[in-house]
Structures are given as C-alpha cells and as structure tokens.
Amino acid sequence: xxxxxxxxxxxxxRNDPFAERCCATLFGLAxxxxxxxxxxxxxxxxxxxxxxxxxxxxRLQAPSVAHLFGTDLFGRDxxxxxxxxxxxxxxxxxxxxxxxxxVGTVLGLxxxxxxxxxxxxxxxxxxxxxxxxxILLALLIIAIVGPSGLTxxxxxxxxxxxxxxxxxxxxxxxxxxxEFVDAARTFGSSRRYIMTQHLALNLVAPLTVQITLAxxxxxxxxxGLSFLGLGxxxxxxxxxxxxxxxxxxxxxxxxxxxIPAIGLMFAVLGFNLLGDALRDILDPKTRRxxx
Amino acid sequence: MSxxxxxxxxxxxxxxxxxxxxxxxxxxxxxxxxxAMLGTESGLLTPVQREALTVYxxxxxxxxxxxxxxLTGVMQGDLGISTTFGKPxxxxxxxxxxxxxxxxxxxxxxxxxxxxPAGIYAATRQDSFADLAIRVVAMIGQSTPGFVVGxxxxxxxxxxxxxxxxxGTFVPFSEDPLRNLGQMILPxxxxxxxxxxxxxxxSRSAMLDILREDYVRTARSKGxxxxxxxWRHALPNALIPVVTLSGVEFGYLLGGAVLxxxxxxxxxxxxxxxxxxxxxxYALVQGSVLFIAFNxxxxxxxxxxxxxxxxxxxxxxxx
Numbered sequence: 001x002x003x004x005x006x007x008x009x010x011x012x013x014r015n016d017p018f019a020e021r022c023c024a025t026l027f028g029l030a031x032x033x034x035x036x037x038x039x040x041x042x043x044x045x046x047x048x049x050x051x052x053x054x055x056x057x058x059r060l061q062a063p064s065v066a067h068l069f070g071t072d073l074f075g076r077d078x079x080x081x082x083x084x085x086x087x088x089x090x091x092x093x094x095x096x097x098x099x100x101x102x103v104g105t106v107l108g109l110x111x112x113x114x115x116x117x118x119x120x121x122x123x124x125x126x127x128x129x130x131x132x133x134x135i136l137l138a139l140l141i142i143a144i145v146g147p148s149g150l151t152x153x154x155x156x157x158x159x160x161x162x163x164x165x166x167x168x169x170x171x172x173x174x175x176x177x178x179e180f181v182d183a184a185r186t187f188g189s190s191r192r193y194i195m196t197q198h199l200a201l202n203l204v205a206p207l208t209v210q211i212t213l214a215x216x217x218x219x220x221x222x223x224g225l226s227f228l229g230l231g232x233x234x235x236x237x238x239x240x241x242x243x244x245x246x247x248x249x250x251x252x253x254x255x256x257x258x259i260p261a262i263g264l265m266f267a268v269l270g271f272n273l274l275g276d277a278l279r280d281i282l283d284p285k286t287r288r289x290x291x
Numbered sequence: 292m293s294x295x296x297x298x299x300x301x302x303x304x305x306x307x308x309x310x311x312x313x314x315x316x317x318x319x320x321x322x323x324x325x326x327a328m329l330g331t332e333s334g335l336l337t338p339v340q341r342e343a344l345t346v347y348x349x350x351x352x353x354x355x356x357x358x359x360x361x362l363t364g365v366m367q368g369d370l371g372i373s374t375t376f377g378k379p380x381x382x383x384x385x386x387x388x389x390x391x392x393x394x395x396x397x398x399x400x401x402x403x404x405x406x407x408p409a410g411i412y413a414a415t416r417q418d419s420f421a422d423l424a425i426r427v428v429a430m431i432g433q434s435t436p437g438f439v440v441g442x443x444x445x446x447x448x449x450x451x452x453x454x455x456x457x458x459g460t461f462v463p464f465s466e467d468p469l470r471n472l473g474q475m476i477l478p479x480x481x482x483x484x485x486x487x488x489x490x491x492x493x494s495r496s497a498m499l500d501i502l503r504e505d506y507v508r509t510a511r512s513k514g515x516x517x518x519x520x521x522w523r524h525a526l527p528n529a530l531i532p533v534v535t536l537s538g539v540e541f542g543y544l545l546g547g548a549v550l551x552x553x554x555x556x557x558x559x560x561x562x563x564x565x566x567x568x569x570x571x572x573y574a575l576v577q578g579s580v581l582f583i584a585f586n587x588x589x590x591x592x593x594x595x596x597x598x599x600x601x602x603x604x605x606x607x608x609x610x
Contacts, residue, residue, distance in 0.1 A: 128311075136549070140316055142568065250449075254450065261439045265431070265435045
C-alpha cells in the first residue's frame with residue numbers, strides 16, 4: 001500500500017485522491033440534481049409565487065420569510081424567478097447541447113467512416129466554425145436570425161457542434177480499424193448497423209464527458225447572450241437576464257445580483273465537477289491511478 | 292509533410308472558408324441586401340433610389356460575382372462603409388481594436404501573474420492544505436463566468452469600499468497612460484482572474500507530471516536542491532502547455548471580450564460588434580467578424596507553430 005494512503009497525522013486522510021474525488025463528485029451530482037429539481041418544479045408551475053406576477057406594493061423587499069430571496073423592482077418573487085431562470089437556462093442549454101452532440105456525432109461518424117472527400121469537406125467546415133470565438137459566432141447567428149430563446153439554442157448548438165465532431169471523429173477512426181468492426185463487415189452487417197451499434201456505442205464514454213462539460217459552457221454562453229439582451233427576452237427570466245436587471249440596482253438591492261450570480265456559478269460548478277469526475281471514472285488511466 | 296508546413300497550407304483554405312461563411316451569413320439576413328447594408332435608413336429610400344443602389348453595389352449580379360468583388364475589396368482593405376459611424380469599416384475597426392488588444396495583453400499579464408505562481412506552489416506542495424485550497428479556488432474561479440466576476444468586483448468596490456470604477460470617457464494609453472491604466476485595471480482584473488483559474492489548473496497538472504519524470508528524480512538523487520530542480524528542470528517544461536493555453540485564450544480575448552467591454556463601457560471592438568448587431572449595421576458586423584476571426588486564426592496558428600517548436604514530439608508524431 002503506498003504511504004499516501006496511510007492515515008494523516010491530523011487524523012484526516014488528506015492524501016487520499018479517491019476520497020477527495022468522491023466528495024467532489026457527490027457535491028457536483030448534488031448540485032446538478034438540486035438545480036434540475038428546481039428547473040422541473042418551475043416547468044410545472046410549482047414555484048412559491050407566480051414568477052411573472054407583479055406586486056407593486058412589494059417592490060425591492062429584502063430576503064424575508066415571505067420572500068426567501070426577496071423581490072425585484074416589479075415586486076416579483078426572486079426565488080420564483082430564479083427557479084424559472086434555471087428552468088429557462090437549463091432548457092436552452094440541454095436542447096442546444098443535445099442538438100450539437102447529435103449533429104456532431106453524425107458528422108464525426110460520417111467523416112471517419114467515409115473518409116476521403118467527405119472527411120475533408122466535413123472537417124474543413126468544422127475548422128471554419130472553430131475559427132470564430134464562441135460568443136462571436138453566436139452573436140453572428142443572432143444577428144442573422146434575430147434575438148430569442150430559440151435563436152440562443154440554434155446559436156449555441158452551432159457553436160458546439162464542431163467540438164463534438166472532433167471528439168467523435170478521432171476515436172471513430174481508430175475503432176474503424178479494430179478487428180470487431182472487420183468481423184462485423186465480414187458477417188455482412190450493414191453500414192448503418194456497424195456505425196450505430198459498434199462505433200457509436202463505443203463512443204458513449206467520451207461523449208458523456210463532453211456533453212457534461214459542454215452543458216457547463218452552454219449555461220455560461222446562454223447567460224452571456226441573455227445578459228446582452230440577445231437571448232431570453234423579458235418578462236421571462238433567465239440567469240443572465242436577472243444579472244442584467246440587477247446591474248443598476250446593485251447598491252439598493254444587492255440580493256438581485258448575488259442570488260443569480262451564485263446560482264449561475266453553482267450550476268456551472270456542478271456540471272464541471274461532474275464532467276471532471278466522469279472523465280476520471282471513464283478514462284482507464286486515471287481510473288487505475290485512483291483505485 | 293511536417294506538421295508546421297501542413298498547418299501553414301491549411302490556413303489560407305480555412306481563411307477562405309471563413310470569408311465565404313461570413314459573406315453567405317450576412318446575405319441570409321431576412322429582407323433584401325440594401326436593407327441589410329443600410330439598416331433602418333433603408334426605409335427612407337424611394338424605389339428608384341433602391342434600384343439605383345442595387346445596380347451600383349452590383350447586387351443584381353450572381354452571388355459568385357458579388358463574392359469575388361467583395362473578396363477583392365477585402366484584400367485591398369475595403370470592408371465597406373459603416374452606416375452607424377459613417378466611415379469606412381476598416382478605419383472603425385482600427386480605431387477600436389487597440390483598446391481590445393490592450394485589454395487582452397493586460398488580462399493575460401494578470402492571469403499569468405496570479406495563475407503561474409499559484410499553480411507551481413500547489414504542485415510542489417501536492418495534497419497539502421494549501422494545494423487543496425488553491426484547487427478549490429481554481430475550480431470555483433473556472434466556474435464563474437468573467438462577466439459575473441466583473442459585476443461582483445464592481446459591487447464590492449462601489450458598495451464595500453465606496454470606490455467607483457472610472458467609466459467616463461475612455462482615454463487612450465498614448466494620451467494619458469496613468470488614467471488609461473486606471474480605466475483598464477478593473478476590466479483586466481476581471482478577465483485576468485477568470486483566466487487565472489485555468490492557468491492554475493494547467494500549470495499545476497503539468498508541473499506534477501514533470502516532477503514525476505525520471506530526469507527530475509535523477510537530479511534530486513544526485514543532490515540538487517529542490518528549488519533548483521523546480522526552477523531549472525521542471526518549470527521550463529511545465530510552461531509548454533501554459534504557453535499553448537495562454538495563446539489560445541489570447542485569441543479568444545481578442546474577440547470574446549464583448550461582455551466585459553459592455554459591463555465596463557469600454558469602446559473596444561467587441562462592443563463595436565455588439566452595437567453593430569443592435570443597430571443592424573451589417574457592413575460593420577461583416578467586417579469586424581472577419582477581422583476578429585482572422586486575428587483568432589493567426590494567433591492559433593502561431594500557438595500551434597510555437598507548440599511544435601517547443602515540443603519536438605509534435606513534429607515527429609505528425610510525420
């Protein structure tokens with residue numbers, strides 16, 4: 001047993017990377033679960049108050065028992081709006097990353113399988129998309145289509161598709177050369193069967209890690225677009241929009257800034273921790289190191 | 292073919308693809324091209340004037356002819372006229388780009404000044420309390436978007452210390468360096484601290500990998516002091532991934548600082564793009580996006596070439 005695993009003098013086993021990784025993973029999982037629950041509750045209208053309902057008498061109230069996270073300039077309950085904002089941000093991020101991973105996987109598989117002209121054409125197109133900083137490409141797409149929640153989904157999906165294409169193409173090229181694929185070809189399996197059952201299924205691990213990390217980036221991009229007024233439009237809530245609304249009121253009502261800021265940070269942290277943990281678990285090298 | 296040569300050959304091809312993408316993208320804007328070009332002012336045109344402009348700009352020609360004319364114009368520095376500024380797009384870009392460049396350089400300096408020492412310190416004291424604390428801070432930092440850091444910094448300074456960021460009329464560095472740095476310090480800190488988290492993580496991880504190498508163990512076993520081993524043997528090699536990360540991030544900063552420029556009211560190129568989108572100044576959107584993409588690609592190319600030069604394995608593996 002390596003000395004690292006011996007109990008530390010302080011009584012705390014600070015050197016145990018496995019225990020530390022477990023704590024981080026559980027924390028990440030708990031954060032993602034809590035935010036997902038909040039999003040689902042908001043989606044079914046199960047918020048403490050109507051997130052869009054205005055109450056002019058209850059304007060800018062500090063956090064209290066009646067309003068746990070206070071109220072905003074229009075007297076709307078901040079907790080309810082936070083839940084709606086999480087729901088909106090999660091919906092945009094999940095749909096965008098879902099679309100990007102689906103299109104990216106299909107393109108990556110096609111590129112690796114067909115090779116030659118198709119590989120060159122697909123990968124050069126991906127190179128073109130990767131030649132833009134993410135937020136700039138999203139802004140360009142929004143400039144064409146016009147700002148809305150739906151446009152945000154489209155923009156984020158286009159921005160992240162090349163990343164998934166690259167993540168899939170590399171391992172797919174290597175899998176294509178493996179014996180079990182040759183065997184499947186010999187037995188007369190169709191191209192579609194081999195691509196979906198042999199190649200795609202073997203790519204679940206890297207894709208899962210990439211999806212989790214992309215969800216964190218998508219949340220940040222969605223928040224950024226909404227903050228600029230180019231994503232979710234008022235009176236609906238999103239974490240970025242709530243931060244934009246708080247800008248001019250931060251001295252008068254600091255909770256309007258802190259609550260969505262902390263909410264966004266913890267949501268991104270949850271996906272980052274989960275992504276890191278999945279990478280460690282699914283990567284045989286780090287799995288051995290942690291064991 | 293070696294990696295650097297292949298990379299250099301692909302560059303013009305991708306640049307051509309980027310110009311096609313930007314050209315086509317702008318023509319997909321709903322409505323006719325004159326509206327796209329003149330924005331809201333196109334509503335003032337009579338049908339005859341509109342027709343005359345269509346012929347004048349060659350919009351009655353096919354897309355291929357239009358693209359060729361546009362591309363030859365771009366090659367000669369003619370990116371069109373900005374309707375919002377009433378000036379050539381290139382002069383608007385060149386007027387605002389220095390600020391974005393300055394912000395990117397200052398942010399990079401802040402990030403490296405915080406991230407490198409912290410990452411190296413954490414690696415040399417692996418699994419200590421300091422290492423754990425640095426890693427937790429880095430993870431939180433990496434999960435906090437730059438614009439949120441900016442808002443929180445403004446809040447802490449204005450509400451906590453009563454110091455308001457200097458947001459008035461922007462003063463270029465060449466006019467008044469001190470005042471300029473006073474205006475830039477907060478945005479640079481914002482972007483820099485957000486990026487420092489990534490530098491901490493990558494420098495720590497690279498340093499740990501190097502410290503486990505046989506040549507480091509040999510140097511230690513021959514009696515070389517720990518500090519000397521770290522500075523002379525480990526650090527130069529651990530810097531390779533940091534250089535790569537910094538280069539890529541620098542490229543992003545040149546085009547992706549839109550949010551920070553917006554929060555701190557800095558008239559940089561990112562803000563110009565945003566305003567151009569909101570004002571529907573498509574010539575400016577097209578020109579700025581192309582300019583930023585070009586810079587981004589050049590920086591990425593230089594990073595790749597530098598990486599290949601610093602790490603001989605890249606050159607050999609690609610053969």
